[in-house]
Amino acid sequence: MQWKHMCKPHAFTVHYVQRMKKHRWRCKAVTFWCSDEVLCCHWLQALNDLLEQQTWRPKHLLVYINPYGGKKKGKQIYENKVAPLFSLASISTEVIVTEYANHARDNLYEVNLEKYDGIVCVGGDGMFSEVLHGLIGRVQKDADVDQNNPKVPLSRCNMRIGIIPAGSTDCVCFATVGINDPVTSALHIILGDCQPLDVSSVHHKNMFLKYSVSLLGYGFYGDVLKGSEKNRWLGPARYDFSGFKTFLSHRYYEGTVCFQPAKWAVGSPRDKVCCTFGCYICRQSSKQLEEQQRVKTNGLESNEKENWTVVKGKFMAINAANMSCACPRSPRGLSPAAHLADGTADLILVRKCSRLDFLRHLIRHTTSNNDQFDFPFVDVHRIKSFQFTPKHFDEEDTESTDLGIIGKKNFAQICTDHPSCGCNQLNSVWNCDGETLEQTALEMRVHCQLIKLFARGIEESQKQEDDTNPSRV
Ligand SMILES: CCCCCCCCCCCCC/C=C/[C@@H](O)[C@H](COP(=O)(O)O)NC(=O)CCCCCCCCCCCCCCC
Numbered sequence: 001m002q003w004k005h006m007c008k009p010h011a012f013t014v015h016y017v018q019r020m021k022k023h024r025w026r027c028k029a030v031t032f033w034c035s036d037e038v039l040c041c042h043w044l045q046a047l048n049d050l051l052e053q054q055t056w057r058p059k060h061l062l063v064y065i066n067p068y069g070g071k072k073k074g075k076q077i078y079e080n081k082v083a084p085l086f087s088l089a090s091i092s093t094e095v096i097v098t099e100y101a102n103h104a105r106d107n108l109y110e111v112n113l114e115k116y117d118g119i120v121c122v123g124g125d126g127m128f129s130e131v132l133h134g135l136i137g138r139v140q141k142d143a144d145v146d147q148n149n150p151k152v153p154l155s156r157c158n159m160r161i162g163i164i165p166a167g168s169t170d171c172v173c174f175a176t177v178g179i180n181d182p183v184t185s186a187l188h189i190i191l192g193d194c195q196p197l198d199v200s201s202v203h204h205k206n207m208f209l210k211y212s213v214s215l216l217g218y219g220f221y222g223d224v225l226k227g228s229e230k231n232r233w234l235g236p237a238r239y240d241f242s243g244f245k246t247f248l249s250h251r252y253y254e255g256t257v258c259f260q261p262a263k264w265a266v267g268s269p270r271d272k273v274c275c276t277f278g279c280y281i282c283r284q285s286s287k288q289l290e291e292q293q294r295v296k297t298n299g300l301e302s303n304e305k306e307n308w309t310v311v312k313g314k315f316m317a318i319n320a321a322n323m324s325c326a327c328p329r330s331p332r333g334l335s336p337a338a339h340l341a342d343g344t345a346d347l348i349l350v351r352k353c354s355r356l357d358f359l360r361h362l363i364r365h366t367t368s369n370n371d372q373f374d375f376p377f378v379d380v381h382r383i384k385s386f387q388f389t390p391k392h393f394d395e396e397d398t399e400s401t402d403l404g405i406i407g408k409k410n411f412a413q414i415c416t417d418h419p420s421c422g423c424n425q426l427n428s429v430w431n432c433d434g435e436t437l438e439q440t441a442l443e444m445r446v447h448c449q450l451i452k453l454f455a456r457g458i459e460e461s462q463k464q465e466d467d468t469n470p471s472r473v
Pocket residue numbers: 124125126127167168169170171214215221224225239240243244247325327329330333334359362363365366431432433434435
């Protein structure tokens with residue numbers, strides 16, 4: 001709210017949020033005029049008192065900008081679209097434009113977090129991942145939690161993160177806000193929205209590798225990412241180019257997947273209902289998970305061996321989606337019914353199939369009412385953890401096999417398995433929220449609601465949600 005002193009009559013301006021089409025929000029203003037100065041002051045006082053009571057709204061923010069993300073417009077987007085809104089809302093900021101990869105992550109280990117009510121990340125999913133690792137790592141360090149222990153319960157992060165989309169895919173923003181629009185994201189931050197988010201930890205034996213909030217994918221999405229890296233100069237189009245090439249190469253990879261189903265979970269990956277604002281399934285599932293954990297720690301349940309399901313095979317893709325992974329390329333995402341905060345991930349196994357079938361499966365990601373899981377070569381499971389071991393995995397010789405390059409000894413074997421492609425690529429790489437992982441054998445575990453975002457999930461479409469009859473927040 002802003003007040004302008006005008007000689008006569010007296011006036012003040014209220015800025016508010018208006019909902020537009022397709023989850024877009026805009027800041028609008030209305031000016032109230034009054035000839036009675038005392039009455040005007042009373043109104044101002046009352047409105048300011050109401051604003052003061054909204055303690056969940058941030059007042060001090062720490063902002064990291066990746067100037068090289070997406071179309072390299074991060075700094076411009078922040079300065080032109082976001083900073084003016086923050087100053088209108090009387091939010092003070094400390095802005096750091098990153099100078100090198102991992103600058104934001106390293107900085108978060110040093111900075112005095114108590115000075116801030118939240119962190120803002122201007123960039124893509126890779127930049128968000130950096131901030132995520134900095135914040136979670138910092139909180140574990142302060143709480144003396146060993147991140148290398150895959151079984152240890154992690155300490156929750158209360159500091160919220162806001163994402164201003166300025167990257168290539170921006171799927172974390174799209175899947176939590178409903179649109180990649182810097183102004184909309186800035187308004188969610190200003191209003192102090194809060195959306196808890198599941199985070200998966202990824203380990204190789206007893207070594208911590210990475211956290212993932214969106215996609216942990218092997219095979220197709222790993223190869224797309226790897227192939228895109230040398231074409232970073234193409235900007236966001238590098239993924240389409242690499243996607244096309246990866247599709248043509250039509251590789252499959254052998255290995256064993258073991259997973260633990262999330263038995264407590266209320267929903268299933270084939271549900272028609274999606275995760276929305278105030279999601280009932282997230283609330284119910286996380287409550288049941290907490291109850292299950294309470295029973296376990298109280299020793300009321302015998303230490304029964306937890307069920308593991310084992311699937312061995314030849315896979316085009318193995319995708320663990322912590323959230324829908326909706327993005328402009330795929331508006332419903334890799335797993336449309338996945339939830340943001342239910343403590344589970346959806347494990348999608350796409351087995352070896354023909355090129356045409358794989359194309360049909362991919363195309364279904366782009367349309368709104370087709371089920372991409374409705375194929376005999378696709379299985380999907382709601383899980384709490386999984387492990388993957390590639391077939392060509394030599395414990396003694398991890399490094400050379402992890403590079404995926406076969407030695408002479410194995411060559412005959414790959415030629416019979418893989419006659420057509422003529423490549424010597426045995427293993428794929430993992431795509432972990434847009435970063436490639438060195439190791440191919442790994443385990444993943446979901447940590448329910450480990451972090452919080454300045455977002456509120458996807459609001460269900462309302463009839464009045466159009467430009468002619470907008471609704472106000
Ligand atoms: C035929 C068209 C098929 C389109 C299928 C689209 C599926 C898209 C699913 C997207 C999942 C996104 C998960 C998020 C990953 C991000 O973390 C991560 C990093 O983002 P950042 O750069 O912002 O930091 N992004 C990515 O890994 C990019 C994944 C993009 C995949 C695009 C695949 C395009 C496939 C095109 C196939 C074309 C076949 C044509 C045959 C004639």
